[in-house]
Amino acid sequence: MADIAHATRIEPLAGRIGGAAGVALTPAAPAxxxxxxxxxxxxxxxxxxxxxxxxxxxxxxxxxxxxxxxxxxxxxxxxxxxxxxxxxxxxxxxxxxxxxxxISHRNTAILVSGKGARATVQSGCPQNLSDKVFPVGSATRTVMGKIEVVILRTAENEFRVECWRSFSDYAFGMLSESAKDCLA
Amino acid sequence: MSGANRIKGKGRLTPAKTLRFKFDNKILTAVEGDTLASALLANGIHLTGRSFKYHRPRGMLSAGPEEPNALMDVGRDAVRRTPNIRATVQEVYDGMQTRSQNRWPSLAFDVGGLNNLASPFFAAGFYYKTFMWPKAAWKKIYEPVIRAAAGLGVAPSEPDPDHYANHFAHCDVLVIGGGATGLSAALAAAHAGAEVILCDEQPETGGAFHHETDATIGGQPGWDWAQKVTAELRAMDNVRVLTRTTAFGYQAQNHVGLVERVTEHLANPDPSLPRERLWQVRARQVVIATGAIERHMVFANNDRPGIMLASAARTYLNHFGVAVGAKVGVYTACDSAWNAAFDLKQAGVSVPAIVDVRPDPDPALVARAKELGIEVLAGQAVLDTSGKLRVKSMKVGKTSGGSTRDIPVDALIMSAGWTPSVHMYSQSRGKVVWDEESQRFLPGRNVQDCVSVGACNGDDDLNDAIAAAAKAGHEAAIAAGSQAGEAWGAPEAETQTSWAGNMMGSAAGAGADTTVKAFVDFQNDVTAKDIRLAVREGMHSIEHVKRFTTNGMATDQGKTSNIHGLAIAAEMLDKPLPQVGLTTFRSPYTPVTFGAIVNHSRGDLFDPTRRTPMHGWHDAHGAVFEDVGQWKRAWYYPRAGEDMHQAVNRECRTVREVAGMFDASTLGKIEVVGPDAAAFLNLLYTNSWDKLEPGRCRYGIMLREDGFIYDDGVVGRMAEDRFHVTTTTGGAPRVMHHMEDYLQTEFPHLKVWLTSTTEQWAVIAVQGPKAREIVAPLVEGIDLSNEAMPHMSVREGKICGVPTRLFRMSFTGEAGYEVNVPADYGEAVWKALWQRAEALGACAYGTETMHVLRAEKGYIIVGQDTDGTVTPDDAGLNWAVAKKKPDFVGIRGMKRPDLVASGRKQLVGLATKDPGIVLEEGAQIVADPNQAVPMTMIGHVTSSYWSENCGRSIAMGVVVDGRALKGKTLYVPMPDKTIEIEVTDTVFIDKEGVRLNG
Amino acid sequence: MLLIHCPYCQEERPELEFRNTGEAHIERPKDIAGISDEEFEKFFFIRTNPKGVTYERWRHIHGCARFFNAVRDTVSDRFVTTYKAGEPRVEVERGDDGILTVKGAAQ
The missing domain is CATH 3.30.70.1520 (Heterotetrameric sarcosine oxidase)
Structure with a gap:
C-alpha cells in the first residue's frame, strides 16, 4: 500500500479571479x-x-x-x-x-477587497453593512442573493464571504455581477 | 434652434446642443435636455397616440410622470425597445427611435377610431355585459378582436440584453422629492449630521420651479437656488442625491423602493453601466415631499391634442423654451393657470382669452391680464372644442347658460386646481383626511416614521413650506439618532404664483343632464358619463366604481383622475365627498421594468446551480445530468451509440455482475454530537438507537408528528456521543430545520448539537461483487473483511492518504461501500477509485440506474413511493418502528383511527402480465376494468422501470389493502389499452439478501 | 420587507433572514403517546388564526439559527415584541390609538 497516490485538495473556486473597477474578487486560501x-x-x-x-x-x-x-x-x-x-x-x-x-471542506470563501468592496457585498445582502453598523471585525450569517453566507469584515475595504461549497459558483457570480456597479 | 415652436431666449436648454431622433417615420431634431414631449412640441407635434378604448387622437396632457396619453414605444435598437414610455418623462438622446402606439395603419388615420363612433357600445362595464353570449364566441371572436383593438403598446419579444443592478441602502433620512421643500428638508437633515438620501424622478431637481419662474428663495430665482442647494448636497459625504430616480413603492418599516434610470438618457452608454438600478432603501425616517399634481377640467371633448395642463404649458415654455401653440386658450378654476397665461403672453404667444369658471377671480390677476391685453371671461366655461387631430377652437359661454361663441385656438391650457400627491403617504398605509377648508385630501396621522412636507401636505405658502420642511428635516435627523450638527436656517422665499382655486368633478356643459364625452381618466378612456352610469348601475362604493369603470386603474393610479371621478360619484350619490372615500393608491407609483425588479436574478443567477466535487469528471465522461432540486446529478453515462435505455441497461447489468461507482455526494448529512445524541435520535426516528454500537449503522425512518413518513436514511454511530446522519438529497435542509425545531423548542434539555455536513463530505458509492477489490488497495487502517467490517458498519481511516469515513452499506442490494472523504479530495479519490474500477470492468452509474437497482430490491424513495400521506405500515416498514419506546415524533399521530384502519393504500410490487410493458408512473389502478367511468381507483403506480437484470419490467405502487392482494390480478386502464398486472412482493431480486454480504 | 428584532442577536434584522414557523405556545404533550384523539386534534390541527393579536414562532434561520416567539398584530402586520423560545407568553394591550404594546411597558 506504499504506492498509494496521496489525493490532492481541489478547492471549488480554484483558479477563479474576478472583480471590476474598484473591487477584486479572490478565492480565499484553503483553510x-x-x-x-x-x-x-x-x-x-x-x-x-x-x-x-x-x-x-x-x-x-x-x-x-x-x-x-x-x-x-x-x-x-x-x-x-x-x-x-x-x-x-x-x-x-x-x-x-x-x-x-x-467543516473545512463544507465552506469555501471569497475575499472581496477594494474601495468598492462594501457596495459589492451590500448589493446582494439586505443587512446594513455600513461602517457604523458593521465595522471592521463584524461577522454575521445572513443571505446574499438567494444563498446563505457568512460575511466577515476583515478590514475597512475587505470582506470575507464564506459559503457552502456548492453555492460558491453562485456566490462568485453574484459578487461579479454586483462588482460591476460597486462605485455607484 | 431646433423646432419651429422654440422661443429664442426662453428656457434653460442650450440651443446649440442639438440631437436627432426618429418619431414614427420622421427624423426630428431636439435639444439636449429635451424630453420626447418637449421635442415633439417644439416641432409642432401634439398628436402622439390613440386612446386605449375609443382610439381617439391624443396628445400630451402634462409635462411629467402623471402623463396618461403620450405613451410611446421607445427604442435604441432592434432588441432594446420599451413600450408605454411616457413621452413627458423620457429624455431624448441622439439616435433614439420612437413610435406612437395603438394605431393602425397610421397615427393620423386609424381604423380603430371607428370604436369612437361605436362608443355607446363601449360604455363603462361593457365587457361585463356585452360579450356574455354565446359562450363559445368569447374565446374565438370577442376576445381576439378586443385584444387586438384595445390595449397599449406591444411587449418586446427578444431577451433583454441590458443588465440591472440592485443596491440595499440604509440611511437615516430618505427625502422623496427634490423640489423646494424636499431640498430644504434634505439640507437641514444633512446639516444635523444625518446620512441622507434624496431622490427625484426628474433629471434635475427643482420641482415646481420647472414652471414656476416667479419664485425667489434667499433673493435668488427658485431654480438657481435649487441647483445651488443640490450641488451643496452632492458635495457632502453624508448625502446621496439620486436624480432620474422614482420612489415607486413604500413598504413596511420605511422600506422604500427606488428605481434609478441610469442609461436611458444616453446616446452611447458605457456597456458596463446598468440600465437601471433598484435601490432598496431602509430609512429610519422618511420625508415625503412629492408635491402636487394639477388636474384638468372635465368638459366636452377635453381630450383633443393641444389641450393640456396649464402647468405643463408653462414648463414647456419656461424650462424647455417651447410654445405649445401660437394661439393658446386658457380654461381654469385655479389661479396658477393665469400665471401660465401671463408667461405665454409675455413670450409673444397670443392668448385670446382666459376663461375662468369663477365669477369673481382675484382682481389682481384680472388687472394683470388686462394690462397684458388678455381678454378675461369670468363666470364662463369652455362648453366644447373642435378639431380632429388638434384642437381648433373652443366654444365659450356663461356657466349659467345662454349664448356661446367659438374662439379659434391651436392649444388650450387648463387647470381645475392641484391634488396633493399623497401616493407615497397612502402606500405607507397612512389614511388621508379630508380638509374641509381647502376641499382636498391631505395626509393624516403618520403610521410609519415619516412626515409629509410642502405641496403634498397642503402647504401652499412657499416661505412657510420651506421653513416647515427644514424643521421636519432637522427633526427627522434627530429622531434618526443624529446628536450633533447645526440647525440649518431656511431662507426667505416668495412667489407670484398662487395655487388658490379648486374644482372637482365635471364643469358646465358636462353635467348629469348631458351625454357629451368629458374625460375624467384619459388613460383608461373613462368619461364623466361612465362614472354616472356606474353609480346608476348600483356601484355605490368608490372601489366598485373604480373597477366597473377602470377609472384610476393601471399605470396611471388616478394621478389626474381620482378626485374628479370621486366628485362625480359623490354628486350622483348625493353624499359629501369624504363620505364616499378615496380608493387606495397602489405601488408602483409609475411603471417599473421587470429588469429592475429581478435585477441580478437572471440566467445563471436565477437560481443557484449546485454541483458536486466530482461534477467535472462526470461531465468529461459524457454524463447526462438531471436536475434534483438545485443539484445537477449525473443521470446516466451513455457510451458511443447508446441511447438512455441502452446505457441504463448496461449500467444496471454491470453493477450486479462486476461493480459500479456512483456519486452520492448530494445526500444530506448531519453530525449529531453530544452526550444525549442517542436520546435525541430516539425521539426523532422511529427506530431505537441505544443499542447501536459505535462503528455500526442502521436505516432510520423519520416521521412528522402526524405519523407520516418525512424522511429516511442511514445513520452511522461514529462514537458513543457522535452520529453521522444521512438524509435524502431533497430533504436535507428541511430535516435539519425539523431536527433543530424539536431540539430547541421541545427537547431543549438534551445536551446535543447538530451540524450540517452535507457538503463537508464527497460520497462515492462503490457497489457490486468487485466493490471490495476496487476499494481495498487504496484504504489504510481499516480491515475490510466481512468479519471485521460486515454489512451496515462504518469505519474511520484513510483512503488515498486522506481521512475517510467508510460505510459498508448498500442501496443496490449488492455488497458495497460508501466512501466519504472531505469534499475537496472528492475528485482525486474518485479518479483513483475509477482507475481501479475501470481496470476490473466496472462502470460509473447515474441516478437512473440507482433508481432501477433500488427498485429491484424494493427499497423506497421518500417522495416517490411516499407522498406525505404514507405511514411506516403503509410502506411495509413496520420493522423499523421501535415497539417499546415511550416516545418519538409521530408516535401518537400514526395511531390515529384513520391511520390504523383497514382500507389504507399499501406499498406492493406490481408485475405486468406482459413482461415487456413498462407501466407509467402515476397511472391509476382499478380492480374491475369493465366498470363504468368514472372508475373506482384503488391505487396508483409509484415507481416503474425496465429491469435488465430481471429481464422484464418491474414496478411498485400503492394499492388499497394491497398486501392482502398478492397474486391477484388488477388493471391499469390507459387511453389506448388496459394493462393487466399482478400484485407481488416488492423485492424482485435476491429475496434472501445474500448478495449484500458478497 | 419587514425588520424583525431577534432576541438573540439583539437587533432588528431583515425578514429575508427569517422563517415563520407557525403558531407559538403550543406545547407538545409530555405524554403524547397516551393522549386521546381529541387531545391530539387540539394539539396538532387546531390553530387560532386571529384577526389582531397573534403569537407566532419565527426562526432566525439565516442568522443565529435560533427559534423565538413574536407577538404581532395581523391587522397592521406590526411586531409588538419578540422573546426567546421557552420564555412565558408576553401579554399585550391595545391603546386608544389602536396600537398594541406590551402590557405594563413604559411608553
Missing amino acids: NRVSLRADPADAKALSKALGLDLPVTPKSSARNDHGRLVAWLGPDEWLIIDENADPLTDLVKVTALHSAVD
Missing part, C-alpha cells in the same frame, strides 16, 4: 474550519485551548496573532477559520462539553 457548539458559559475553557477569546457578543469576531479567526454565529455557535493549524487538534483536550465538527 481548516470548525463549527464549534458549546454553552457560552464554557467559553473560557474553549478560549484557552484555542488561543483566543471566543466572542460572546452578537455579530462579532476575534482574531489571534497566528491568523486564527473566530466568528460568533449564534449564542452557542462559532465558526473557526485557520489557514495553518487545525483547531480540532486544540479542542481534543477540552473537557468542557462541546461539539466540534470539521
